[in-house]
Amino acid sequence: MSGGRVSVVGLGPGSEGLLAPAAAAAFRAADDLIGYFPYVAMAERLAGPLKATVHASDNRVEMDRARHAFELAASGRRVVVVSSGDPGIFAMATAVIEALHLEGEQGGEGAGADWSAVELEIIPGISAAQAAAALVGAPLGHDFCVLSLSDNLKPWDVIERRLELAASADLVLALYNPISKARPWQLGRAFEILRAHLPATTPVVLGRDVGRPAQSVTVTTLGEVTPEQVDMRTVVIVGSSQTRAFERSDGRTWVYTPRWY
Amino acid sequence: MSGGRVSVVGLGPGSEGLLAPAAAAAFRAADDLIGYFPYVAMAERLAGPLKATVHASDNRVEMDRARHAFELAASGRRVVVVSSGDPGIFAMATAVIEALHLEGEQGGEGAGADWSAVELEIIPGISAAQAAAALVGAPLGHDFCVLSLSDNLKPWDVIERRLELAASADLVLALYNPISKARPWQLGRAFEILRAHLPATTPVVLGRDVGRPAQSVTVTTLGEVTPEQVDMRTVVIVGSSQTRAFERSDGRTWVYTPRWY
Helix, strand or coil: CCCCEEEEEECECCCHHHCCHHHHHHHHHCCEEEEEHHHHHHHHHHHCCCCCEEEEECCCCHHHHHHHHHHHHHCCCEEEEEECECCCCCCHHHHHHHHHHHHCCCCCCCCCCCCCCCEEEEECCCCHHHHHHHHHEECCCCCEEEEECCCCCCCHHHHHHHHHHHHHCCCEEEEECCCECCECCHHHHHHHHHHCCCCCCCEEEEEECCCCCCCEEEEEECCCCCHHHCCCCEEEEECCCCCEEEECCCCCEEEECCCCC | CCCCEEEEEECECCCHHHCCHHHHHHHHHCCEEEEEHHHHHHHHHHHCCCCCEEEEECCCCHHHHHHHHHHHHHCCCEEEEEECECCCCCCHHHHHHHHHHHHCCCCCCCCCCCCCCCEEEEECCCCHHHHHHHHHEECCCCCEEEEECCCCCCCHHHHHHHHHHHHHCCCEEEEECCCECCECCHHHHHHHHHHCCCCCCCEEEEEECCCCCCCEEEEEECCCCCHHHCCCCEEEEECCCCCEEEECCCCCEEEECCCCC
16 A cells, blocks of 8 residues: 545535635645646646645646646655635546546556555535625525536537526526537527527526636626627526515625525 | 624534635634534634634524624624535534625615625635545545535425436536435435436445544445435445445545546
8 A cells, every 4th residue: 555645626616715724635635736827827826835745737738737647646655736715526537537447456557556545536616607696696596507518528419408407497508618619609509499488588607707807797798698698617506486586785796596486 | 884893603523624714714813703603613613712703503593693794794794604614515604794785785674784895705615515525535535515414495306307407417416405304205215216317236325524523524425325324424425336435554535436438
């Protein structure tokens, strides 16, 4: 037993106040920190200075990162895989466990290292939709559905079908990965599908960089929202038929989905 | 302006390591702490000792608690409404905003106090399904749906319809309020509905008191799970057709939903 450990750790939305103490402690105890470079920098900003050796990488190499983590941990090191938000929600935990399952405890092809003695833990975090919801009230206060609009790893027709069914079920929707340069039209199509089921007055919340210094949040409606208001750093919450928005004397628009139906 | 504040604050799953520092700070700064009595006790255990006057109440008086919070804050006090998990997910944030919306800024009938100067903030937390998911891997790693099985505030046929549609959409399901003494048969019926759509081998995760001293987690299957294994302190995660479970050499069963579909 070499006793190494892989911890997959969520940054939360990106502020110190919403970073779990267990996550901060894991960053500080790490021998190695693996992740997408802005997330590694965020771990250092929120919990640093850190003693860890940093292995920052570009996006979309999740499986490589996962393998790398097990390889390092197999030699006894404490390895932290840094994830945005909650690692369990459209983030790194799935890739790490997928690597373990698909490649087996003996490690990947030609790897040689034995992963079986590596301890694995996932430290959850507050996800972007939760932080955005909290800024405007409680749009996720009733039944809801969390969907990624990215068709990199699933066919677009599956996404359309899920949007149709979720809207038929009158669920609030939290949409992750809503748009990117490589996926410019999908969000507009998603709004079209939802408009066929929901009134134009349905509240829509756009939370951008929530919890981070550049945070912004916009409350609009399904009738008025356009894809141009959204980028890849935005989480989009679309209400159900029951979701309400109202302006308070503080000048802010508050949004909630009632508990009753 | 009397400058009072209502903060609706999430305890997270119930461990210090997963309590947001902003939540702990809010508990410590509070003049008044309002909530269901076990949650108030948990706030004291996790962030105490606290200087706040405690107003503990029984369950199911959410609207009374919300009104009470605004009344106290209208006189300039810092009031914290304590919520389990994430206040925005089947918890206190909706009731607080509902009270504000329905009763207006002038306060409820006969209340007299002016709520308009009361600052309102929601501090999110890690919800039970996230903590349970993290203990077994990443069952929520792909599109998922969060449903309450309680028919106290919505008709049971709406719940059945949502279960049908969510299963047709092949979404992972996180079920809150799965069962209680007053609702003994609903969970069994929910499993029946899901069994019509999903294979008997579909992984099911039962997380009970996750994050708390008595924490337990069980991985079973949709074919084998029975309502007797579940109580009101359990969150139930039912996989999609893609969710996988496997045993590791650590003796634990890990569960994940792949990122691709």
